[in-house]
Amino acid sequence: MARATGEVEGVDDEVVFRVNRGAEQLARGELEPARESLSRARELRPKDPQVLGLLGQALYKLARYPEAVEVYARLVDESPVEAAARVNLGLASLKAKRHADAVRQLEIALDLNPEHRKAMGYLGLAWLEQGDFGQARAWFERAGSEQMVAKCDELLALATAAPEPAAAAHAADDALPPPSPVPAAPPALRDLAAARRAPEPGADVFAVRDGLLAVSTAREVLVRGQGLLAVRGAARLAPELKRFRGRATDRPFGEGALQMLRATGEGSLLLRPGAALLTVLRLADDAAYLREETLFAFEAGLGFENGRVAGTSVPDLDLVHLRGSGDLLVASRGPLRGLEVRTGAPVRIPPAALVGFAGALTPRLVALHEDAGAPRVVELIGQGRVLVDEGAAA
Secondary structure: OHHHHHHHHHHHHHHHHHHHHHHHHHHHOOHHHHHHHHHHHHHHOOOOHHHHHHHHHHHHHOOOHHHHHHHHHHHHHHOOOOHHHHHHHHHHHHHOOOHHHHHHHHHHHHHHOOOOHHHHHHHHHHHHHOOOHHHHHHHHHHHOOHHHHHHHHHHHHHHHOOOOOOOOOOHHHHHOOOOOOOOOOOOOHHHHHHHOOOOOOOOOOEEEEOOEEEEEOOOOEEEEOOOEEEEEEOOEEEEOEEEEOOEEEEEEOOOHHHOEEEEEOOEEEEEOOOOOEEEEEEEEEEEEEEEHHHEEEEEOOOEEEEEEEOOOOOOOEEEEEEEEEEEEEEEEOOOEEEEEEEOOEOEEEOHHHEEEEEEEEEEEEEEOOOOOOOOEEEEEEEEEEEEEEHHHHO
16 A cells, blocks of 8 residues: 555656646746656656646647647537636637637636626627628727727728719709618528528537527437427437336426427438527536536436435426536527535525536425425535525526
8 A cells, every 4th residue: 555655656747747837837938848758757647737728838839729728628528617718629620710610619608707808809809700790899899999890880891892882963953852772682591591501410419699599400309399499301200208217207307398309310400499598517427417408408318317306395306417528519598507515514595596517416305494484495515516596596
Protein backbone atom coordinates (compact mmCIF):
# COMPACT_ATOMS: atom_id res chain seq x y z
CA MET A 1 0.00 0.00 0.00
CA ALA A 2 2.86 2.41 0.81
CA ARG A 3 4.26 1.93 -2.67
CA ALA A 4 0.91 2.59 -4.32
CA THR A 5 0.47 5.75 -2.26
CA GLY A 6 3.95 6.89 -3.25
CA GLU A 7 3.19 6.33 -6.92
CA VAL A 8 -0.01 8.42 -6.70
CA GLU A 9 1.82 11.19 -4.86
CA GLY A 10 4.53 11.10 -7.53
CA VAL A 11 1.93 11.50 -10.29
CA ASP A 12 0.28 14.37 -8.41
CA ASP A 13 3.62 16.12 -7.97
CA GLU A 14 4.39 15.83 -11.68
CA VAL A 15 0.91 17.09 -12.64
CA VAL A 16 1.33 20.16 -10.42
CA PHE A 17 4.80 20.77 -11.83
CA ARG A 18 3.63 20.43 -15.46
CA VAL A 19 0.57 22.64 -14.92
CA ASN A 20 2.54 25.40 -13.18
CA ARG A 21 5.26 25.24 -15.78
CA GLY A 22 2.78 25.29 -18.65
CA ALA A 23 0.92 28.26 -17.15
CA GLU A 24 4.18 30.20 -16.78
CA GLN A 25 5.21 29.37 -20.34
CA LEU A 26 1.81 30.54 -21.60
CA ALA A 27 2.21 33.82 -19.72
CA ARG A 28 5.63 34.34 -21.37
CA GLY A 29 4.26 33.52 -24.82
CA GLU A 30 6.25 30.28 -25.10
CA LEU A 31 3.37 28.48 -26.74
CA GLU A 32 4.93 25.27 -28.04
CA PRO A 33 6.77 24.47 -24.78
CA ALA A 34 3.53 25.23 -22.92
CA ARG A 35 1.65 22.80 -25.17
CA GLU A 36 4.21 20.08 -24.49
CA SER A 37 4.09 20.60 -20.70
CA LEU A 38 0.30 20.62 -20.60
CA SER A 39 -0.02 17.66 -22.97
CA ARG A 40 2.08 15.63 -20.54
CA ALA A 41 -0.14 16.80 -17.67
CA ARG A 42 -3.17 15.66 -19.63
CA GLU A 43 -1.68 12.20 -20.10
CA LEU A 44 -1.45 11.95 -16.31
CA ARG A 45 -4.82 13.61 -15.55
CA PRO A 46 -6.98 13.34 -18.71
CA LYS A 47 -10.14 14.69 -17.04
CA ASP A 48 -8.64 17.54 -15.00
CA PRO A 49 -10.54 20.77 -15.88
CA GLN A 50 -7.58 23.04 -15.17
CA VAL A 51 -5.29 20.98 -17.41
CA LEU A 52 -7.85 20.87 -20.21
CA GLY A 53 -8.52 24.62 -19.99
CA LEU A 54 -4.84 25.59 -20.17
CA LEU A 55 -4.07 23.08 -22.94
CA GLY A 56 -7.02 24.34 -24.97
CA GLN A 57 -5.71 27.89 -24.55
CA ALA A 58 -2.24 26.89 -25.76
CA LEU A 59 -3.60 25.08 -28.82
CA TYR A 60 -5.89 27.99 -29.65
CA LYS A 61 -3.03 30.50 -29.50
CA LEU A 62 -0.99 28.18 -31.74
CA ALA A 63 -3.89 28.32 -34.27
CA ARG A 64 -4.30 24.54 -33.94
CA TYR A 65 -8.03 25.01 -33.84
CA PRO A 66 -9.28 21.44 -34.54
CA GLU A 67 -7.13 20.17 -31.65
CA ALA A 68 -8.37 23.01 -29.44
CA VAL A 69 -11.94 21.98 -30.29
CA GLU A 70 -11.24 18.41 -29.18
CA VAL A 71 -9.72 19.54 -25.87
CA TYR A 72 -12.44 22.07 -25.10
CA ALA A 73 -15.10 19.48 -25.97
CA ARG A 74 -13.61 17.21 -23.32
CA LEU A 75 -13.65 20.13 -20.88
CA VAL A 76 -17.36 20.63 -21.62
CA ASP A 77 -17.94 16.91 -20.97
CA GLU A 78 -16.37 17.36 -17.54
CA SER A 79 -18.07 20.71 -16.79
CA PRO A 80 -21.30 20.75 -18.84
CA VAL A 81 -22.96 23.60 -16.93
CA GLU A 82 -19.96 25.97 -17.01
CA ALA A 83 -20.75 28.75 -19.50
CA ALA A 84 -17.06 29.69 -19.92
CA ALA A 85 -16.18 26.19 -21.14
CA ARG A 86 -18.98 26.36 -23.72
CA VAL A 87 -17.81 29.81 -24.89
CA ASN A 88 -14.25 28.56 -25.38
CA LEU A 89 -15.51 25.54 -27.33
CA GLY A 90 -17.75 27.80 -29.42
CA LEU A 91 -14.91 30.19 -30.25
CA ALA A 92 -12.51 27.36 -31.17
CA SER A 93 -15.24 25.82 -33.37
CA LEU A 94 -15.76 29.21 -35.03
CA LYS A 95 -12.03 29.49 -35.81
CA ALA A 96 -12.10 25.91 -37.16
CA LYS A 97 -14.99 26.97 -39.48
CA ARG A 98 -17.38 24.57 -37.77
CA HIS A 99 -20.12 27.16 -37.71
CA ALA A 100 -23.05 24.94 -36.73
CA ASP A 101 -21.11 23.58 -33.75
CA ALA A 102 -20.06 27.11 -32.78
CA VAL A 103 -23.66 28.35 -32.83
CA ARG A 104 -24.84 25.39 -30.77
CA GLN A 105 -22.22 25.82 -28.04
CA LEU A 106 -22.63 29.59 -27.81
CA GLU A 107 -26.42 29.29 -27.59
CA ILE A 108 -26.03 26.77 -24.75
CA ALA A 109 -23.57 29.14 -23.05
CA LEU A 110 -26.18 31.89 -23.21
CA ASP A 111 -28.80 29.53 -21.80
CA LEU A 112 -26.45 29.00 -18.86
CA ASN A 113 -25.49 32.70 -18.58
CA PRO A 114 -27.90 34.97 -20.49
CA GLU A 115 -25.74 38.07 -19.76
CA HIS A 116 -22.49 36.70 -21.28
CA ARG A 117 -21.53 39.55 -23.66
CA LYS A 118 -18.60 37.71 -25.24
CA ALA A 119 -20.83 34.77 -26.13
CA MET A 120 -23.25 37.20 -27.81
CA GLY A 121 -20.44 38.78 -29.82
CA TYR A 122 -18.99 35.43 -30.90
CA LEU A 123 -22.49 34.25 -31.87
CA GLY A 124 -22.79 37.36 -34.02
CA LEU A 125 -19.49 36.46 -35.72
CA ALA A 126 -20.70 32.89 -36.33
CA TRP A 127 -23.81 34.13 -38.12
CA LEU A 128 -21.84 36.82 -39.97
CA GLU A 129 -19.42 34.25 -41.40
CA GLN A 130 -22.41 32.22 -42.60
CA GLY A 131 -23.82 35.25 -44.42
CA ASP A 132 -26.84 35.74 -42.13
CA PHE A 133 -26.39 39.48 -41.55
CA GLY A 134 -29.76 39.92 -39.84
CA GLN A 135 -29.04 37.30 -37.16
CA ALA A 136 -25.51 38.64 -36.78
CA ARG A 137 -26.74 42.22 -36.32
CA ALA A 138 -29.21 41.18 -33.61
CA TRP A 139 -26.49 39.48 -31.57
CA PHE A 140 -23.98 42.31 -32.03
CA GLU A 141 -26.64 44.75 -30.85
CA ARG A 142 -27.25 42.66 -27.72
CA ALA A 143 -23.49 42.50 -27.15
CA GLY A 144 -23.27 46.32 -27.35
CA SER A 145 -20.86 46.26 -30.34
CA GLU A 146 -21.84 49.42 -32.25
CA GLN A 147 -19.01 48.98 -34.77
CA MET A 148 -20.19 45.51 -35.80
CA VAL A 149 -23.83 46.62 -35.88
CA ALA A 150 -22.80 49.36 -38.36
CA LYS A 151 -20.87 46.78 -40.39
CA CYS A 152 -23.96 44.56 -40.60
CA ASP A 153 -26.07 47.56 -41.63
CA GLU A 154 -23.66 48.19 -44.52
CA LEU A 155 -23.80 44.55 -45.60
CA LEU A 156 -27.59 44.47 -45.36
CA ALA A 157 -27.81 47.65 -47.43
CA LEU A 158 -25.54 46.19 -50.10
CA ALA A 159 -27.59 43.01 -50.18
CA THR A 160 -30.86 44.86 -50.70
CA ALA A 161 -29.67 47.88 -52.70
CA ALA A 162 -31.68 48.83 -55.82
CA PRO A 163 -31.00 51.54 -58.49
CA GLU A 164 -32.21 55.02 -57.54
CA PRO A 165 -35.11 56.36 -59.69
CA ALA A 166 -34.10 58.83 -62.40
CA ALA A 167 -34.44 62.57 -61.59
CA ALA A 168 -37.44 64.44 -63.01
CA ALA A 169 -36.89 66.06 -66.43
CA HIS A 170 -38.80 69.25 -65.59
CA ALA A 171 -39.48 71.10 -62.37
CA ALA A 172 -43.17 71.08 -63.19
CA ASP A 173 -43.18 67.35 -62.74
CA ASP A 174 -42.72 68.00 -59.01
CA ALA A 175 -46.28 69.25 -58.84
CA LEU A 176 -47.69 65.97 -60.09
CA PRO A 177 -49.12 63.71 -57.41
CA PRO A 178 -46.85 60.81 -56.54
CA PRO A 179 -47.71 57.53 -58.24
CA SER A 180 -49.53 54.93 -56.21
CA PRO A 181 -47.15 52.36 -54.78
CA VAL A 182 -46.99 49.16 -56.78
CA PRO A 183 -47.85 46.23 -54.50
CA ALA A 184 -44.98 43.80 -54.11
CA ALA A 185 -45.44 40.49 -55.87
CA PRO A 186 -45.90 37.59 -53.44
CA PRO A 187 -42.77 35.42 -53.11
CA ALA A 188 -42.51 32.21 -55.08
CA LEU A 189 -42.95 29.10 -52.97
CA ARG A 190 -39.47 27.89 -53.90
CA ASP A 191 -37.87 31.21 -52.90
CA LEU A 192 -39.75 31.43 -49.59
CA ALA A 193 -38.82 27.84 -48.71
CA ALA A 194 -35.15 28.59 -49.44
CA ALA A 195 -35.16 31.84 -47.45
CA ARG A 196 -36.85 30.35 -44.39
CA ARG A 197 -35.20 26.98 -44.35
CA ALA A 198 -35.79 24.91 -41.24
CA PRO A 199 -32.81 23.71 -39.18
CA GLU A 200 -31.29 20.30 -39.84
CA PRO A 201 -29.44 18.18 -37.27
CA GLY A 202 -26.27 17.69 -39.34
CA ALA A 203 -23.62 15.81 -37.37
CA ASP A 204 -25.44 16.43 -34.08
CA VAL A 205 -28.43 14.45 -32.86
CA PHE A 206 -30.28 17.60 -31.79
CA ALA A 207 -30.21 21.04 -33.43
CA VAL A 208 -32.17 23.93 -31.88
CA ARG A 209 -32.70 27.23 -33.71
CA ASP A 210 -35.40 29.93 -33.68
CA GLY A 211 -37.67 27.81 -31.49
CA LEU A 212 -37.46 24.83 -33.87
CA LEU A 213 -35.95 21.45 -33.02
CA ALA A 214 -34.40 19.12 -35.61
CA VAL A 215 -33.72 15.55 -34.46
CA SER A 216 -31.57 13.05 -36.35
CA THR A 217 -32.93 9.50 -36.22
CA ALA A 218 -29.81 7.92 -37.73
CA ARG A 219 -28.98 6.96 -34.16
CA GLU A 220 -32.15 5.75 -32.45
CA VAL A 221 -33.74 8.40 -30.23
CA LEU A 222 -36.71 8.85 -27.91
CA VAL A 223 -38.56 12.15 -28.29
CA ARG A 224 -41.85 13.69 -27.20
CA GLY A 225 -44.47 14.09 -29.94
CA GLN A 226 -45.33 17.65 -28.87
CA GLY A 227 -45.16 20.12 -31.76
CA LEU A 228 -44.28 17.59 -34.47
CA LEU A 229 -44.13 19.36 -37.85
CA ALA A 230 -42.47 16.89 -40.22
CA VAL A 231 -40.97 13.41 -40.47
CA ARG A 232 -38.20 13.15 -43.05
CA GLY A 233 -36.72 10.13 -44.85
CA ALA A 234 -37.19 6.62 -43.52
CA ALA A 235 -37.73 7.70 -39.91
CA ARG A 236 -40.33 5.55 -38.12
CA LEU A 237 -42.14 6.35 -34.87
CA ALA A 238 -43.56 4.04 -32.21
CA PRO A 239 -45.03 4.82 -28.77
CA GLU A 240 -42.69 4.05 -25.87
CA LEU A 241 -43.71 2.35 -22.61
CA LYS A 242 -42.39 3.09 -19.16
CA ARG A 243 -39.77 0.79 -17.66
CA PHE A 244 -39.58 -0.27 -14.01
CA ARG A 245 -36.88 -2.49 -12.53
CA GLY A 246 -35.44 -3.32 -15.92
CA ARG A 247 -38.72 -4.36 -17.56
CA ALA A 248 -41.19 -2.64 -19.85
CA THR A 249 -44.64 -2.05 -18.38
CA ASP A 250 -48.02 -1.54 -20.05
CA ARG A 251 -48.06 2.14 -19.06
CA PRO A 252 -47.30 4.77 -21.72
CA PHE A 253 -44.26 7.01 -21.25
CA GLY A 254 -46.21 10.29 -21.27
CA GLU A 255 -49.72 10.96 -22.53
CA GLY A 256 -51.32 12.77 -25.47
CA ALA A 257 -49.00 15.22 -27.21
CA LEU A 258 -46.36 14.53 -24.55
CA GLN A 259 -46.19 10.80 -25.38
CA MET A 260 -42.56 9.69 -25.71
CA LEU A 261 -41.94 8.16 -29.15
CA ARG A 262 -39.10 5.88 -30.22
CA ALA A 263 -37.72 7.13 -33.56
CA THR A 264 -35.69 4.77 -35.75
CA GLY A 265 -34.47 4.65 -39.34
CA GLU A 266 -32.39 6.96 -41.52
CA GLY A 267 -34.09 10.34 -41.39
CA SER A 268 -34.98 13.25 -39.12
CA LEU A 269 -37.84 14.99 -37.31
CA LEU A 270 -38.80 18.65 -37.17
CA LEU A 271 -40.70 19.95 -34.13
CA ARG A 272 -41.76 23.21 -32.51
CA PRO A 273 -42.16 22.27 -28.84
CA GLY A 274 -43.90 25.49 -27.82
CA ALA A 275 -42.51 28.15 -25.50
CA ALA A 276 -40.08 25.84 -23.66
CA LEU A 277 -36.38 26.64 -23.58
CA LEU A 278 -34.51 23.60 -24.92
CA THR A 279 -31.03 22.74 -23.67
CA VAL A 280 -28.81 19.94 -24.99
CA LEU A 281 -26.81 18.09 -22.32
CA ARG A 282 -24.43 15.15 -22.56
CA LEU A 283 -23.72 12.16 -20.37
CA ALA A 284 -20.30 10.55 -20.78
CA ASP A 285 -20.40 7.11 -19.14
CA ASP A 286 -22.35 8.66 -16.30
CA ALA A 287 -25.80 8.62 -14.70
CA ALA A 288 -28.40 11.26 -13.86
CA TYR A 289 -32.00 11.59 -12.69
CA LEU A 290 -34.33 13.94 -14.57
CA ARG A 291 -37.79 15.08 -13.52
CA GLU A 292 -39.96 13.33 -16.10
CA GLU A 293 -41.72 16.51 -17.24
CA THR A 294 -38.41 18.20 -18.13
CA LEU A 295 -36.99 15.35 -20.24
CA PHE A 296 -37.96 16.08 -23.85
CA ALA A 297 -35.69 13.69 -25.78
CA PHE A 298 -32.63 11.46 -25.41
CA GLU A 299 -30.50 9.05 -27.41
CA ALA A 300 -31.61 5.43 -27.13
CA GLY A 301 -28.01 4.51 -26.33
CA LEU A 302 -28.71 5.87 -22.87
CA GLY A 303 -30.36 3.24 -20.72
CA PHE A 304 -33.45 4.51 -18.93
CA GLU A 305 -35.78 3.50 -16.15
CA ASN A 306 -38.80 5.30 -14.76
CA GLY A 307 -39.24 5.83 -11.04
CA ARG A 308 -41.06 7.98 -8.55
CA VAL A 309 -40.73 9.57 -5.16
CA ALA A 310 -43.97 8.83 -3.31
CA GLY A 311 -45.94 11.70 -1.81
CA THR A 312 -48.54 11.41 0.95
CA SER A 313 -50.84 14.41 0.54
CA VAL A 314 -49.24 15.57 -2.74
CA PRO A 315 -48.74 13.97 -6.18
CA ASP A 316 -45.77 11.65 -6.62
CA LEU A 317 -42.58 13.04 -8.11
CA ASP A 318 -41.94 11.17 -11.38
CA LEU A 319 -38.28 10.72 -12.30
CA VAL A 320 -36.34 9.16 -15.18
CA HIS A 321 -32.97 7.53 -14.46
CA LEU A 322 -30.56 7.80 -17.42
CA ARG A 323 -27.19 6.07 -17.59
CA GLY A 324 -24.43 5.56 -20.15
CA SER A 325 -23.15 7.89 -22.87
CA GLY A 326 -25.19 10.10 -25.16
CA ASP A 327 -27.03 13.40 -25.61
CA LEU A 328 -30.30 14.41 -24.01
CA LEU A 329 -32.60 17.40 -24.33
CA VAL A 330 -34.33 19.10 -21.41
CA ALA A 331 -37.21 21.58 -21.62
CA SER A 332 -37.44 24.41 -19.09
CA ARG A 333 -39.18 27.74 -18.62
CA GLY A 334 -35.93 29.63 -18.17
CA PRO A 335 -32.14 29.20 -18.03
CA LEU A 336 -30.68 26.34 -16.02
CA ARG A 337 -28.61 26.85 -12.90
CA GLY A 338 -26.42 24.40 -10.99
CA LEU A 339 -26.35 23.87 -7.23
CA GLU A 340 -23.83 21.89 -5.21
CA VAL A 341 -25.23 19.54 -2.55
CA ARG A 342 -22.83 18.64 0.25
CA THR A 343 -22.96 16.00 2.94
CA GLY A 344 -24.78 17.32 5.98
CA ALA A 345 -26.27 20.26 4.09
CA PRO A 346 -29.38 19.06 2.22
CA VAL A 347 -31.00 21.22 -0.44
CA ARG A 348 -34.78 21.74 -0.72
CA ILE A 349 -36.30 22.70 -4.07
CA PRO A 350 -39.92 23.26 -5.21
CA PRO A 351 -40.86 20.37 -7.53
CA ALA A 352 -41.56 22.70 -10.47
CA ALA A 353 -38.02 24.13 -10.22
CA LEU A 354 -36.24 20.77 -10.19
CA VAL A 355 -34.74 19.73 -13.55
CA GLY A 356 -32.45 16.89 -12.51
CA PHE A 357 -29.56 15.76 -10.34
CA ALA A 358 -26.47 13.57 -10.38
CA GLY A 359 -24.27 12.02 -7.73
CA ALA A 360 -24.93 10.18 -4.49
CA LEU A 361 -28.19 11.96 -3.70
CA THR A 362 -31.42 10.68 -2.15
CA PRO A 363 -34.65 12.60 -2.91
CA ARG A 364 -37.75 12.78 -0.75
CA LEU A 365 -40.84 14.98 -0.52
CA VAL A 366 -41.01 17.05 2.69
CA ALA A 367 -42.90 20.08 3.99
CA LEU A 368 -41.23 23.44 3.42
CA HIS A 369 -42.06 24.49 7.00
CA GLU A 370 -43.96 23.18 10.02
CA ASP A 371 -47.27 24.99 9.53
CA ALA A 372 -50.29 22.96 8.47
CA GLY A 373 -50.79 23.10 4.74
CA ALA A 374 -47.15 23.96 4.05
CA PRO A 375 -46.14 23.33 0.41
CA ARG A 376 -44.16 20.20 -0.33
CA VAL A 377 -40.63 20.47 -1.69
CA VAL A 378 -38.02 17.99 -2.89
CA GLU A 379 -35.26 17.49 -0.34
CA LEU A 380 -31.97 16.12 -1.69
CA ILE A 381 -29.60 14.54 0.82
CA GLY A 382 -26.02 13.41 0.21
CA GLN A 383 -23.39 14.72 -2.17
CA GLY A 384 -23.86 15.72 -5.80
CA ARG A 385 -25.12 18.42 -8.16
CA VAL A 386 -28.59 19.68 -9.03
CA LEU A 387 -29.98 21.60 -12.00
CA VAL A 388 -32.81 24.03 -11.33
CA ASP A 389 -35.05 26.01 -13.69
CA GLU A 390 -34.84 29.78 -13.14
CA GLY A 391 -38.10 30.25 -15.02
CA ALA A 392 -40.03 28.27 -12.41
CA ALA A 393 -39.83 31.31 -10.11
CA ALA A 394 -41.79 33.48 -12.59
